[in-house]
Amino acid sequence: MISPFAFDLIAFIFGACIGSFLNVCIYRIPAGLSIVYPGSTCPRCKTAIPFYDNIPIVSYLVLGRKCRTCKLPIAVRYPLVELLGGLFALACVRVFGPTLHGLVVFAFIAILIVISFIDLDHRIIPDVISLPGIPLFFVAAFAVPAVTWQARAIGILAGGGSLLAVAWGYHLFTGREGMGGGDIKLLAMIGAMIGWQGILFTLFAASAIGTLAGILAMLKSGKGMKLAIPFGPFLATGATLYIFFGDTLIEWYFHFL
Numbered sequence: 503m504i505s506p507f508a509f510d511l512i513a514f515i516f517g518a519c520i521g522s523f524l525n526v527c528i529y530r531i532p533a534g535l536s537i538v539y540p541g542s543t544c545p546r547c548k549t550a551i552p553f554y555d556n557i558p559i560v561s562y563l564v565l566g567r568k569c570r571t572c573k574l575p576i577a578v579r580y581p582l583v584e585l586l587g588g589l590f591a592l593a594c595v596r597v598f599g600p601t602l603h604g605l606v607v608f609a610f611i612a613i614l615i616v617i618s619f620i621d622l623d624h625r626i627i628p629d630v631i632s633l634p635g636i637p638l639f640f641v642a643a644f645a646v647p648a649v650t651w652q653a654r655a656i657g658i659l660a661g662g663g664s665l666l667a668v669a670w671g672y673h674l675f676t677g678r679e680g681m682g683g684g685d686i687k688l689l690a691m692i693g694a695m696i697g698w699q700g701i702l703f704t705l706f707a708a709s710a711i712g713t714l715a716g717i718l719a720m721l722k723s724g725k726g727m728k729l730a731i732p733f734g735p736f737l738a739t740g741a742t743l744y745i746f747f748g749d750t751l752i753e754w755y756f757h758f759l
Contacts, residue, residue: 517591
């Protein structure tokens, strides 16, 4: 029988390996490249990375944070994404157990990680991820017994519709685009997974965290209100918080009021 520690370790390693693949997606999808072929290569010198230099987190440390061939620094984002993959896989196992429910939640969070980092880098949320994600997670979420299919259907409409209304209103009053279409589709995908109740929480949390981050970023940059900040990572953060802490945070909020 596998001990709890060994099981947790297996979950973490599995998640870290998935995180390594997520790095490939983050780099290649915006560039229109295949995420399957060729194998992992250094983004600077394009040299193929052997398997012993592609061990999640470990290789980054063993290589001294540099490519073995060109000696240029490896971005810290690579081990960070692998670490996030490992930690979220561990969290899913701890909260949901080794179940289909846990696997679906982990897949959803993995997609959110890819979307978040692409949005940070390129200010886009690729349709190739979010649009298929809407029906995919609507169906996959049947493994999530706490959310009915009716709540998920309303979540798709409420998620996409709410941000569409905000974008339309902002453009009407300012004459400028303030909300990208990618955010609208992302929130529809989130609604397909966690339902309309989760959409309300996600929007509130994303707005609160995004406002705080925006203020700090504006103070640091000195650009004032002209600074553009991607909203996708905050939506992803809000959805993830809802999955793991939604009930607790909502209860705390109403108790505080």
